[in-house]
Amino acid sequence: MQRKRSKSSGFKQLPFEPLEHRRLMSADSSTFVYVESNNPNQGQNAVLAYSENTATGALTALPNGRYLTGGTGLLNAKEQLGPDDSDKEVIATPDGKYLFAVNEGSNTVSEFAIQQNGALQILNSAPFSSGGTEPVSLSFSNDSLYVVNRGNSAEGTAGTIAPNVTTFFVGEDGQTFAVPNSTISLPLNLSTAQVLTSADGKFTFVDDFATPSNLKVSLANTIEPYLVGNDGVLSPVKNGGAGLPSNPPLLLGLVESPANHIIYAGEPSPVGGGIATFQYSDTTGGLTYKGSVASQGIATCWLNISPNGKYLYAADSASDAVSVYSLANPLKPSLIQEFHLNGLTTAPGSSALATNDFQFSFDSTGQYLYVLNHTVNDAFQQGNQLHTLSVGSNGKLSETSASPLLFSTSLVPAADHVQGIAVVSVVNETAVLQNTLSQLFSTLGISSTGSSPASTLETLLDNLLQDLVTASN
Secondary structure, eight states: OOOOOOTTSOOOOOOOOOGGGGGGOGGGEEEEEEEEOOOOSTTOOEEEEEEEOTTTOOEEEEEEEEEEOSSOOOOOTTOOTTTTOOSOSEEEOTTSSEEEEEETTTTEEEEEEEOTTSOEEEOSSSOEEOSSSSEEEEEEETTEEEEEEOOSOBTTBOOSSOOEEEEEEEOTTOOEEEOTTOOEEOOTTOOOOEEEEOTTSSEEEEEEOOOGGGTTSTTTTEEEEEEEOTTSOEEEOTTOOBOOSSSSOOOOOEEEOSSTTEEEEEEOOTTOOEEEEEEEOTTTOOEEEEEEEEOSSSSEEEEEEOTTSSEEEEEEGGGTEEEEEEOSSTTSOEEEEEEEOOSOOBOTTOOSBOEEEEEEEEOTTSSEEEEEEEESOTTOGGGOEEEEEEEOTTSOEEEOTTOOEEOOTTTSOTTOOOOOEEEEEEEOHHHHHHHHHHHHHHHHTOOOTTSOHHHHHHHHHHHHHHHHHHHHO
């Protein structure tokens, strides 16, 4: 018969801090930055790994920190609009256990297990099929991985393969399987750019980007919502999508506000840029356009929100800048800074901008923002850059003294255009356990001086076992 503990049993309520709250303590975790080389040579695509100095934000390459994906990147030789215009090519699961990276040139996705020292170990023995052509964006929620396959259209080049969104199930051991009949097919000649799942996991939003030559395609430059089923499979929300009233009505890049059911989207006008605000229904997911604000940069695309939810950041790609907006009024972001990145921007003998900032991501503390630039000129390999920006208490940016980091040609050859970034905090479970045990011993008045908490616990358990054996005899 199972015995229940009485409320008046006399056990003292120990003042322990919940373990999940300790996961954000810097002493118990390390931060790593992962970027993808996008190498177009067969089987040579790789994820590059760096460790963060939490005091300065400086990055140090991990020893042997080039991890082949087993797949192939994509060479956009003519720099056409479409193939490179995407976000979330590299993501990690929220618990920091697994990393996923697209292989756009081989139509596959690679999965890695993240070790406590930041090293990566490829899983599933080889990349798995993305379920379509040219995978470019990933989202993970509740054991489901969503993959956008953008198809093969580009500005000035008609597509022959339509885009889609395909759902995969990810087991606790990291094994990944395509969910049968889960693929959402999209119209030919879209260049679908991003998938975003709401924080509560109820809805998934898809950025159906279309280049200027394809504006008449169905769903072109709309954000389409999908209801997430219990099995992770997506169902379209009828008449739930929304776009812009502007001309051209381009939409590129999505981020969700932590409150108010708001989605922000980039407006990458070739002569300016801006931020569009959409609000979605908590019951249906249907979107409503609420308005736009202009930026000072050109081709405003990819977006992020500070971990405290107070500021919105946008990559002004054609200006090599990051714009900062206050979210004091979430429905009307207010521009407070246009920050131009440091580093080389032009190839020798040319005045044309030869590097664009694309993807970027915060560390978990919100103190540092890592911005990934890729070259738009194969003769200017130095255009592949990784910037470390310091974030002030007022949300404004400055660049650290050691930034930007330039990739060596051995890691990123001239034809590579780096694409995709993920910043991951990896919990040191041993440190968490040791700190918890130390807190326990301190509360119980047990000294562990001269021994590790684990050794002290082992001694206590050994003594208890000996006492039980003696008592039983």
